[in-house]
Amino acid sequence: DTGVSQDPRHKITKRGQNVTFRCDPISEHNRLYWYRQTLGQGPEFLTYFQNEAQLEKSRLLSDRFSAERPKGSFSTLEIQRTEQGDSAMYLCASSRWRGGPEETQYFGPGTRLLVL
Amino acid sequence: QQQVKQSPQSLIVQKGGISIINCAYENTAFDYFPWYQQFPGKGPALLIAIRPDVSEKKEGRFTISFNKSAKQFSLHIMDSQPGDSATYFCAASRTDSWGKLQFGAGTQVVVTP
Numbered sequence A: 001d002t003g004v005s006q007d008p009r010h011k012i013t014k015r016g017q018n019v020t021f022r023c024d025p026i027s028e029h030n031r032l033y034w035y036r037q038t039l040g041q042g043p044e045f046l047t048y049f050q051n052e053a054q055l056e057k058s059r060l061l062s063d064r065f066s067a068e069r070p071k072g073s074f075s076t077l078e079i080q081r082t083e084q085g086d087s088a089m090y091l092c093a094s095s096r097w098r099g100g101p102e103e104t105q106y107f108g109p110g111t112r113l114l115v116l
Numbered sequence B: 001q002q003q004v005k006q007s008p009q010s011l012i013v014q015k016g017g018i019s020i021i022n023c024a025y026e027n028t029a030f031d032y033f034p035w036y037q038q039f040p041g042k043g044p045a046l047l048i049a050i051r052p053d054v055s056e057k058k059e060g061r062f063t064i065s066f067n068k069s070a071k072q073f074s075l076h077i078m079d080s081q082p083g084d085s086a087t088y089f090c091a092a093s094r095t096d097s098w099g100k101l102q103f104g105a106g107t108q109v110v111v112t113p
Helices: none
Strands: A005-007 A010-013 A019-024 A031-037 A044-050 A053-057 A065-068 A075-079 A088-095 A111-115 B004-007 B010-014 B019-025 B033-038 B045-050 B056-059 B062-067 B072-077 B086-092 B096-099 B107-112
Touching (some): A005 A088, A010 A019, A019 A088, A031 A075, A044 A065, A044 B096, A053 B096, A075 A088, B004 B086, B019 B086, B033 B062, B045 B056, B045 B072
Parallel strands (some): A010 A111
Antiparallel strands (some): A019 A075, A031 A044, A031 A088, A088 A111, B004 B019, B019 B072, B033 B086, B056 B062, B062 B072
């Protein structure tokens, strides 16, 4: 399977704990996105990488959130001092952007986070 | 605030019927409008997409209609099948904002046998 993979698929944690999620994009995809999806809503953009450079962060991404993409390969999203409002599905997507507006983002299955 | 408004929230259609989902946007800088399909427990998957210089695009049983002047676009699912039961999201992006997708709230489609 050469799709986008995410680990773990599910995470239950207590309020105040730190959590880290991993995303492995499709090989040779130069763009990587993180989105957050709550029940009954569409995904909301969190942050974006072009190769290893983090080029945009949403206002939704407080200073408790940090993302990295070392060497332009896999990416990690860390949430420090989790709050109950962080409970959501965290989706990763990757794409091979060749210029222009048309871009197919391939999504992973997501990591469902529950903060107790 | 949501930049792409989607309706209805849910719909039920009989097998063989037509499902229609509508979306509206305000930002005229959007230049790419994809539709994504999501099954429970899975990530969204691209279904079909359109550029604003085209008024209609058809792929199999799925058609996008685009009205640039009204800033609206819609997805038509013809001959709906039980396997089409899923949540559908419209989205929009701007070239000058990387590929960041702005999603609608989603429409849950149920196709009854």
